Amino acid sequence: MEQHQHPASLPLISILMPVRNEECYLQAALDSLYRQTLTNWELVVVDDGSTDRTPDILAAAAARDARVQVVRRSGGGLVAALNAGLSVCRAAMVARFDGDDICHPRRLALQAAYLEHHPDVGLVACNFRHFPRTGLKQGMIAYETWQNDLTDHGLISRDLFVESPFVHPGVMMRRSLLEQTGGYRDAGWPEDYDLWLRLAAAGVRFARLTQTLLFWRDHPERATRTMAEYAGEAFRACKLEYLRQGYLSNCSEVVMAGAGQEARAWQRLLATVGITVTTWLDVDPRKRGRILHGAPICAPAELELAGRKMLVAIGVPGARQQFRQLALQQNWHEGMDFVVVA
Secondary structure, eight states: OOOOOOTTSOOSEEEEEEESSOTTTHHHHHHHHHTOSOOOEEEEEEEESOOSSHHHHHHHHHHHOTTEEEEEESOOOHHHHHHHHHTTOOSSEEEEOOTTOEEOTTHHHHHHHHHHHOTTEEEEEEEEEEEOOTTOOHHHHHHHHHHHTOOSHHHHHHTTTTSOOSOGGGOEEEHHHHHHTTSOOOSSSOHHHHHHHHHHHTTOEEEEEEEEEEEEEOOTTOHHHHOGGGSHHHHHHHHHHHHHHTTTTTOOEEEEEOOSHHHHHHHHHHHHTTOEEEEEEOOOTTTTTOEETTEEEEOGGGOOOTTOEEEEOOOSTTHHHHHHHHHHHHTOOBTTTEEEOO
């Protein structure tokens, strides 16, 4: 392969890639970077204590291509590895990537061009596709569809507390914003989701390219499947942290739309910080009139918000859209009267 060297000037893009024991998939990930139509990049790959052939693959890559820089660590976890790599990144734009995924050849070119032409945008994501498709669970397919439908800043902001609106290895960000908001934090919940919520709180504008530019490999060892930080409880805790800084600040009681498992999990979590669910809202006529955890379950037509905030935690497929149509009828305003959290 031809070596691409850009020693005289700063690279246009720094690719930040933490890895640990990725020997099975790493070469394919690297090959997808070598195929990029935009070649003025540096790869800062942080090897966080790999014990397989990963160090050998990276050593060969660095010897072959001057754009590859390897940072070796003895271990310490994903967040520490990300921050160690970020401190080495030199470009104004940082693209995240993982050692088990695949980039479309035009990913870097298209995302960099978007940020250059939209100086008001701080982070640009892209559509993604899980692979392999065989055995992919329905929930992952639904997540892919939901996220890829968040096509602009308004839609992303609206659904910010539903789930993580971006696949971490598919985003490109301005390094200055990453540094101004404190880099990555280890708070016991997903480090990427924590970052998106911090960037949003700081007023950063988001965008998404509708081309499929990241192929997200699904396998049993993927961090989203194995790390406690990515469990449902951790996501809820992260959401509540940022809701209390904004929408729920100085709030001691809420209305909870939904009375299923997800809504009850929210009720328990809210109670730990002194926020009481005073009314449950449910469209199921069988539940209306009952008392749940000391609060009545009522129908939408019966509800008087009277200045109270409402959280919407309805886990049934299609329920979010149905609730938003109901909210229009009731003249409830999203972001003011209610926030969807599931």
